[in-house]
Amino acid sequence: MGFNRVxxxxxxxxxxVESSRFRELARLRRQRETRARESTAAHALAGSLMSLAxxxxxxxxxxxxxxxxxxxxxxxxxxxxxxxxRVKAIVLNSGKQDFVIGxxxxxxxxPATVRLRSSRMYAGSVERHPADVVLAHDxxxxxxxxxxxxxxxxxxxxxxxxxxxGIELVGIEVGTRALLRRIGPKRLRTRLHPDRVIDWGSITxxxxxxxxxxxxxxxxxxxxxxxxxxxxxxxxxxxxxxxxPSDIQAALGELQAKxxxxxx
Amino acid sequence: MSAVDTPAxxxxxxxxxxxxxxxxxxxxxxxLGPGLISANAGNDAGGIIxxxxxxxxxxxxxxxxxxxxxxxxxxxxxxxxxxGAYTGQGLGALIREQFPLRSGAAxxxxxxxxxxGLTVSEFAGVGASMELFGVSRYIAVPxxxxxxxxVTVLGTYSRAERVFLVMGLVFLAYPIAAFLxxxxxxxxxxxxxxxxxxxxxxxxxxxxxxxxTTITPYMQFYLTSAVVDKGVTPKTYKAERIDTVNxxxxxxxxxxxxxxxxxxxxxxxxxxxxIGQAAAALEPVAGAAASHxxxxxxxGASLLAATVVPLSTSYAISETAGVERSLSRxxxxxxxxxxxxxxxxxxxAAIALLPGxxxxxxxxxxxxxxxxxxxxxxxxxxxxxxxxxxxxxxxxPVFRAVAxxxxxxxxxxxxxxxxxxxxxxL
Numbered sequence: 001m002g003f004n005r006v007x008x009x010x011x012x013x014x015x016x017v018e019s020s021r022f023r024e025l026a027r028l029r030r031q032r033e034t035r036a037r038e039s040t041a042a043h044a045l046a047g048s049l050m051s052l053a054x055x056x057x058x059x060x061x062x063x064x065x066x067x068x069x070x071x072x073x074x075x076x077x078x079x080x081x082x083x084x085x086r087v088k089a090i091v092l093n094s095g096k097q098d099f100v101i102g103x104x105x106x107x108x109x110x111p112a113t114v115r116l117r118s119s120r121m122y123a124g125s126v127e128r129h130p131a132d133v134v135l136a137h138d139x140x141x142x143x144x145x146x147x148x149x150x151x152x153x154x155x156x157x158x159x160x161x162x163x164x165x166g167i168e169l170v171g172i173e174v175g176t177r178a179l180l181r182r183i184g185p186k187r188l189r190t191r192l193h194p195d196r197v198i199d200w201g202s203i204t205x206x207x208x209x210x211x212x213x214x215x216x217x218x219x220x221x222x223x224x225x226x227x228x229x230x231x232x233x234x235x236x237x238x239x240x241x242x243x244x245p246s247d248i249q250a251a252l253g254e255l256q257a258k259x260x261x262x263x264x
Numbered sequence: 265m266s267a268v269d270t271p272a273x274x275x276x277x278x279x280x281x282x283x284x285x286x287x288x289x290x291x292x293x294x295x296l297g298p299g300l301i302s303a304n305a306g307n308d309a310g311g312i313i314x315x316x317x318x319x320x321x322x323x324x325x326x327x328x329x330x331x332x333x334x335x336x337x338x339x340x341x342x343x344x345x346x347x348g349a350y351t352g353q354g355l356g357a358l359i360r361e362q363f364p365l366r367s368g369a370a371x372x373x374x375x376x377x378x379x380x381g382l383t384v385s386e387f388a389g390v391g392a393s394m395e396l397f398g399v400s401r402y403i404a405v406p407x408x409x410x411x412x413x414x415v416t417v418l419g420t421y422s423r424a425e426r427v428f429l430v431m432g433l434v435f436l437a438y439p440i441a442a443f444l445x446x447x448x449x450x451x452x453x454x455x456x457x458x459x460x461x462x463x464x465x466x467x468x469x470x471x472x473x474x475x476x477t478t479i480t481p482y483m484q485f486y487l488t489s490a491v492v493d494k495g496v497t498p499k500t501y502k503a504e505r506i507d508t509v510n511x512x513x514x515x516x517x518x519x520x521x522x523x524x525x526x527x528x529x530x531x532x533x534x535x536x537x538x539i540g541q542a543a544a545a546l547e548p549v550a551g552a553a554a555s556h557x558x559x560x561x562x563x564g565a566s567l568l569a570a571t572v573v574p575l576s577t578s579y580a581i582s583e584t585a586g587v588e589r590s591l592s593r594x595x596x597x598x599x600x601x602x603x604x605x606x607x608x609x610x611x612x613a614a615i616a617l618l619p620g621x622x623x624x625x626x627x628x629x630x631x632x633x634x635x636x637x638x639x640x641x642x643x644x645x646x647x648x649x650x651x652x653x654x655x656x657x658x659x660x661p662v663f664r665a666v667a668x669x670x671x672x673x674x675x676x677x678x679x680x681x682x683x684x685x686x687x688x689x690l
Binding site: 044141142144145150151152154179182183208227228237 | 350351352353355358360361365366369583584586587588589652653654
């Protein structure tokens with residue numbers, strides 16, 4: 001019988017059991033690395049994004065620090081050219097009535113601060129223009145459908161970011177964390193943790209609650225604000241499920257790098 | 265060839281010779297819409313046991329209350345089907361879009377609780393009816409749970425639904441029983457036209473149970489979604505409104521006959537102790553077979569509602585979350601949808617198996633629904649009042665006043681009984 005000799009030859013390092021265990025370990029290590037990377041990405045993103053959910057209902061103050069009212073909604077200009085729609089104005093509620101303040105009078109900083117730039121400014125009455133999209137009313141909590149018409153989820157939060165000299169709508173948060181953040185206490189609302197963020201650039205159009213059979217919708221916005229209107233993406237539901245914080249960070253980084261190149 | 269042809273042509277001739285009244289009935293059945301189905305879904309295990317209990321305990325005294333409830337039901341159901349037709353969305357979606365997230369989440373939690381209570385009472389109904397056949401509920405309820413889950417998830421639900429519906433038609437025997445049972449016609453009429461209420465805790469509690477089982481929150485969610493599913497648009501809404509109003513009235517007429525038949529048979533004998541007593545009301549029709557006939561019908565109605573109630577919960581909550589919901593999806597494609605369905609089924613069956621009196625359990629579930637109903641009705645009322653949601657189809661001033669009074673009365677009664685109940689514990 002003799003004894004078991006331990007032999008070594010190239011290509012036969014391990015028996016099958018050992019190699020599967022090794023693969024499992026490698027998989028776990030990769031998973032841990034990915035998680036760490038995504039957590040860093042989320043952290044970096046949180047520092048540069050403004051959350052619409054946190055902005056809504058927050059106090060807006062003038063340069064002297066006096067409160068002028070509460071932020072009720074954010075208006076963006078729907079565009080077919082740029083990737084990200086630019087913030088055009090905010091709707092402010094002063095207790096008695098709502099009025100609109102143009103973006104040029106505003107100063108904003110992450111995660112959720114909006115201040116007036118001067119104590120004298122022009123405030124308009126609330127009036128809807130054709131290409132206006134009012135974010136809290138028209139986009140937040142509306143139905144998102146994928147390229148195939150499959151209903152995916154409803155936006156839990158919208159993210160704004162400083163791009164060039166303005167503020168633009170960059171992404172839609174669809175994670176459960178954001179939903180819980182909105183249900184939970186108000187003071188925790190500024191603790192952002194971007195998780196599954198859909199790049200706004202993949203939004204194609206507003207779509208009606210029922211299919212109107214129009215295959216060439218383009219980047220249509222005339223349905224914005226209608227009861228039941230939702231938003232269509234150019235991606236599939238599966239792709240949205242696999243979204244990671246680093247995806248939107250990459251998209252944003254690219255944009256900012258391009259800007260740096262432009263200004264230089 | 266001719267042998268094949270003859271029966272078909274014979275059938276054609278037979279159809280042509282149908283009497284006019286039968287054609288009219290068939291025509292009516294053909295336009296059976298969501299309104300009628302949803303109102304009749306109110307006559308589930310919880311409904312039948314609550315109506316029978318009302319008849320047994322208080323005779324005809326609750327009849328006027330049922331008339332008032334019918335008016336409220338018509339008003340509420342009309343608002344729901346209008347919301348469905350004009351927005352193309354179910355109530356779950358509308359609540360998410362139109363209310364702050366916290367209020368929306370609260371509404372969904374309440375709906376889940378109310379429907380879980382109903383699911384408990386449906387499983388209690390399954391257990392009680394099988395016990396009338398001599399089968400222990402500890403065998404019947406788990407079997408029903410597995411059966412319902414398999415039928416729904418494996419995709420033969422629509423066929424099962426038809427079987428349950430036909431079984432539940434047994435309860436159309438109640439109107440006949442009500443006439444054959446020789447009720448006191450004068451007493452019935454005077455109770456229908458004028459209130460004969462009692463100021464007792466038991467009566468008030470039963471009143472809330474009657475409201476809870478007739479204007480059930482799940483019916484409103486179900487109706488709105490069914491109207492959307494049917495593809496009703498503002499243009500075709502007129503016909504849908506007729507269906508909704510007819511459905512609400514017809515459903516309640518059957519309920520009123522259940523109370524009359526039970527009151528005529530065992531009225532004034534005190535609260536129901538077991539479900540077998542309720543079967544006594546069918547004796548004028550079925551004689552000695554009444555108990556088995558009642559059990560058969562109750563089993564069908566319970567199985568149907570034990571499937572539909574958890575399904576409507578998961579439809580509404582998935583709609584609020586915006587995730588894919590449909591029975592045509594596989595388990596893996598719609599995990600959230602099937603997850604909520606499964607949780608509700610298991611919780612319902614487990615609570616129904618706790619030791620205790622089935623009738624009491626069922627009535628308590630309806631009382632719970634009665635407490636939650638006015639809160640969810642407020643959401644519906646606010647939605648139907650909003651011009652930003654319905655445009656010109658929003659509630660006009662008169663309708664708004666009537667609907668507000670309905671919701672307020674139901675709310676005040678629930679609040680009053682709730683305060684009394686809580687004060688009784690202290």
